[in-house]
Amino acid sequence: MKNLSVLISGASIAGPALAHWLTRYGCTVTVVERAPSVRPGGQAVDFKGATHRTVLERMGILGDVLAHQTGGQDQTIIDATGKPQAVIPGEFTGGEIEIRRGDLAEILYAHTDCEYLFGDTITSLIETGDGVDVTFATAAPRRFDLVVGADGIHSNVRRLAFGPERDYVQYLGYHYALAELGEDVADGDAVMYNEPGRMAAVGGPKASAFFVFASPELDYDRTDTAQQRKLLADAYQGAGWRVPELMAKVPGAREFYLDTLSRVTIDRYSRGRVVLLGDAAYGNTLGGFGTGLAIVGAYVLAGELLAAGGDHEIAFARYEELFRGYAKVSQRGSAGPFLAPPSPLRIKLRDWTFKSRFLLGLMLKATDKFATDIELKDYAPGS
Template sequence: MKNPTVLISGASIAGPALACLLTRYGCTVTIVERAPALRPGGQAVDFKGATHRTVLERMGILDDVLARQTGGQDQTIVDATGRARAVIPGEFTGGDVEIRRGDLAEILSAHSGCEYLFGDTITSLTETTDGVDVTFAHAEPRRFDLVVGADGIHSNVRRLAFGPERDYVRYLGYHYALAELGEDIADGEAVMYNEPGRMAAVGGPKASAFFVFASPELDYDRTDTEKQRQLLMDAYRGGGWRLPELMAKIPRAGEFYLDSLSRVTIDRYSRGRVVLLGDAAYGNTLGGFGTGLAVVGAYVLAGELLEAGGDHRVAFARYEELMRDYAKVSQRGSAGPFLAPPSRLRITLRDWTFKSRFLLGLMLKATDKFATDIELPGYASGS
């Protein structure tokens, strides 16, 4: 199996990143994505440290990413009257390189060189001695040598190959939402406001808004955007500052997404010819490492398949060996209580971390350590 045929589920970041490398190595790759097209917009994501930059460079996309970076912007924490309480420096929020998620997905897609099946999803996986028979909701059944689940924390591939989501995903007490309001209410600034258990941040490209709130786990259809908008408005009812104004814009917001802060805990990343990548395997909890983990994981998985001559058993074992410790950062706490502290005292203490050069320095050093805590193999370029 020198150049395997590979099906990747998910066209966000991890999937196209893997496709960029596998097609360069001579593999035939297909990406299936439930959405009708690449999702534009989304929040800013970032890369930190030499490890992330090295991977982007070896993938051949560093210059493209740098050309479209947004640049980390200082964010002002305000009280209900709009008065500044503290400032979160751009180097903390934006890492070394910050870029819109949709822009990154577009760059990766342009370099992926593979087939896309948009508006479709996998309905069954049946492993045989020489491949995986796959059925789709719309496309004709096909056989692939390998299948990769790069379809997020609610992975369909993980459910089909490993078991129900409830066995691997644990809710952490918070939900988050992203919305493009179509109007900049912060006059070009990046502003964040807190009440106990609630956070709202506005500003940045395309008048984006970001919300994090504590809540019992919400039950909703993830395809029902209107219901999700209502859940967000209910969660912020009665809020101060400019929350009523923001909530009034939610029904007409362009891009909108709501999800839980949850953690994936799984004892192995692969089963037979199926392997998990990115949030499907080591789901991040808004700690700022999800994109870096996805791209580094793609680099390692593709490189190990190359080094093993397509032998998935050897490659998958080595991929897990290298990534398991590196991905431990995704198992450390949750950003929920940090972004939306549960009490006014906790809000005050959190704000003080950005007023103290010492504490801020410790946090920046910690993020640098987590981002670079892997020895990257120097894989050959492939054929």
Template sequence: MTEPTVLISGASIAGPALAGLLTRAGCTVTVVERAPALRPGGQAVDFKGATHRTVLERMGILDEVRRRRTGGQDQTIVDAAGRPQAVIPGEFTGGEIEIRRGDLAEILYDRSGCEYVFGDTVTSLTETTGGVDVTFARAAPRRFDLVVGADGIHSTIRRLAFGPERDYVRYLGYHYALAELGEELGGGEAQMYNEPGRMAAVGGPKASAFFVFASPELDYDRTDTAEQRQLLMDAYRGAGWRVPELMARIPRAREFHLDSLSRVTIDRYSRGRVVLLGDAAYGNSLGGFGTGLAIVGAYVLAGELRAADGDHRIAFARYEELMRDYAKVAQRGSAGPFLAPPSPLRIKLRNRTFKSRFLLGLLLKATDKFATGIELPDYASGS
């Protein structure tokens, strides 16, 4: 493989995963990340089935991911008085291997072997016959052979290379929030509470507190966490169970993240020398497949660049061909109505799913089918 220079925007999961694979293939990689450092902790993410397991193994991180796994934990759905209504088994919420997002990011970062530029972002892309001229908010301009947008649902690279976010991102009617409110909050037990259009959960590795709520699309400053915390508190005003206690802690949360459940609809993952990866390409519907898609996408993109000896036109076309159908799981709906059903009846019906071995079995089979729905090339052997 030739030795192209590659800029990756985004240092969550997809970016560092791709960086490590490309570095080992001989590329010179730079990762730029808006945040000042890697984000620690965060919600748990999971991997399901043979495809995810095979990619982790070929990346050389399977043993370390297993060593730092959280272990699936059952979650009890309760009513306003705290009485159990149903139990969501850990195998459903945690997949085959569950790990905190921050731990996974650290594993990938430690093995990426490339340059990281934190606290900066791309401001312009100009493609020429010889590469892509890139300007940054803080760093000096540079030229790269290829640019990868692995910077999430609100991708700066997608906006600069393809057009405004409104042309590609469709809001799915729900927002979610993650807050670290203290390990003692759940008392070691994972519990989830619903009211129509609202869900609140405590305990377990997803985060010490996790919220999903239906609402009109919210307009807010994504850099202003104080505004976001207030939006969440407003959305849960008047709720029962332990929600008032949780909301009282939100202003002091050690970590806090709020975002929309949205779908990306884009006819091509690449344009010229620029390509999209992870949520920037597939979207975030909170269906439990985002991390798996990011890891598999990184593996395929790096493998195709290697197989094409760095010819991005061939590699990007093959990446698109292989990932388009597999990534359709992100287009099949949203976890919002499942996690926060819109009516009391829908809440009861959802709960019955977890009381029926037959229905739960169908759900588990469906998730396994989605996770393994790609013929994974073995790039090391050339097949």
């Protein structure tokens, strides 16, 4: 493949995974990331089945991922008195391999050999006959052969190249928040408490607290965490169990993140020399497949560029043809009503599914099918 110059926006999972493959195939890659460094923390993410494992093996990172896996802890659903109602098994929440998002991002970063522009962002994209002219908030303008938006559901590249976020991102009626509150909040146990339309869970790696709540879409500054912490506290006013104790710790949380549960629906993954990858193209917040889709998508996109000899028109069309069917799982439903059911009856019905081995088995079998529903090509040069 000819030496393409490729700009990737986003240094979380999809971006560095793609950078890994493209540099292996001889491209010159630059990754731009708004954050000042690789972002630590974040919720646990997981991999399921032979497809995900195969891509991790071919990347050469499976051993590192296994060394950092968190183990998929069982989670006990409790009532307001702390009485157990059901148990969500670790194999359901954590897949075959579970790892902290920040740990995975660090592993991917360590396995890439390319330029990173941290603390910067793209401000404009102008496509010409032989490239894309790019301006940045800080760095000097440059021209690239291709630009990849791997910058999440709120993708800046998608906004610049395709249009406003509202045209492609559907709000699903819920918000979620993640906070690291300290080792004392869970006493080592992973538990989840529900009230209609609200969920609070504690435990797991770094004693994280996790919240999901139904709400009209909130208007807030995504860079103002103090405002976001207050919005979370307001959403849990009057809640029972230990929620007031948790809310009292939120202002001092070491890590905090709040966002919407949303789904991306777009009719094309590419436009000219710009292509979308990961959540920017097919995200569904907390859908359970985002990390696997990002890793496999990076493998397929880079492989099709290699197979097409760098011809982006052929490669982008093949990427979409091969991947859209696999990514269809991201268009299914929302995790909101499952994690924070809207009524006492719906809470009981959800709990009952985990008491039934038959229903649990069906759910586990379905997730395995979705995770492996693609035939992986071997894109190794000369294969």
